[in-house]
Amino acid sequence: MTCRTIAELDAAVADCRACPRLVAWRELVAREKRAAFRDETYWGRAVPGFGPADARMLIVGLAPAAHGANRTGRMFTGDRSGDFLYAALHSVGLANQPTAVHIDDGLRLLGVRITAPVHCAPPDNKPAPDERDRCRHWLDTEFALLTPTLRAVVVLGAFGWQALLPVLADAGWIVPRPRPKFGHGARVTLMPIEPTRNPLELFGCYHVSQQNTFTGKLTPAMLEAVLSSAADAAGLPR
Template sequence: MKKIFSSFVKKVHKCKKCPRLVQFRNKISSEKRKSYQNQTYWNKPVTGFGDLGAKLILIGLAPAAHGATRTGRVFTGDKSADFLFQCLFKSGLSNQPNSDHIKDGLKLKNTFITLALRCVPPQDKPKTIELKNCSSFFKEELKMLKNKKVIIALGKIAFDACIRFYKENYNISGSFKFAHGAKYKINDVYLVGCYHPSPRNVNTKRVDIPKMVSLFKKAKKLG
């Protein structure tokens, strides 16, 4: 499995299917944020990471401009990561409450984190064609995670991407509405909606650590 995943990772890193995203990623990585001026940005598409035998899968929308686009690992090195990993640690799903850089010793427990889109889009708003271009990677990665029992979609766009994936590949039908804690059984997998751990959602108290930890612990029991 590790060899198969390694081959998949190399393929994703070479992808240049979306000119708008490549141009934007290059712009971010050359201009940089002031506090990261001395750092070399990753500036490639980002794949998932974690336990390849995981039952619990977290799906985000896309790499953060100065998080994963800089560090090379999803939900690493930004405020969303700071909040998310406090919650994962308190839920028993990671070995530490922080995700700072790719050599920080972070390990996930029975959990894998990935993305619907592999490159950061301008204003965090991907185009339909860009999500479609990335859907083949999304499909391939999910199929490799053969033990998955629960998918937690972090935010509505990630949730909609999951629904689109299952409708296109498994001929499911019906209405699926995003809400924090919404739960749907799709074939042999539960799909759970979850507010994105963004500073906006945290600062407005739309989501807090107890609420997120509660959702993660309930999701663990589903698996």
């Protein structure tokens, strides 16, 4: 399927049923629900990216959370990880509000888009390699559509970093050999193969999972510092 716009891409992602294990899991979770959300209707589908079609900065996570994005239908919405991320985005001037509760809560991202290498909630938050690879064409398409405006990418966690590097190489940026290692605060400038295109600034950041935020491995100040550096590299007004 050829997607000519971000809107077409988002609609196509939401209809994807390519991975039987993930489809079965996301739909099971949507039926059984968590007790706290028993009166809600879960999204229970693949979750598209979120943010403007002309974003200058992209945030790449891992996959939707079973009772967060898989419930609400929007990336990092309705769970503790999203609370942490959107509060930081608002703090540095990249979101119009600090909370993300449901898909119609009025949240807007300012020059930033959020996506993931895997668009369905996986069991135990661990997509299989073949599921990551089967989902990759969506990320390829997203980068192709964002390339005219994209200037910086923040990757949350090692899984996203490893999944993204081959996508960037195929999208027309020169990825150094050996490949850059993931680390919090890592920054790599990727030069384009075509001299008429702009370089891309790649940033590494610990994932906003509760495992990292509850233990203090990732603090609000640490996340805000990476987001601020990426926003400056992307030329975003704040």
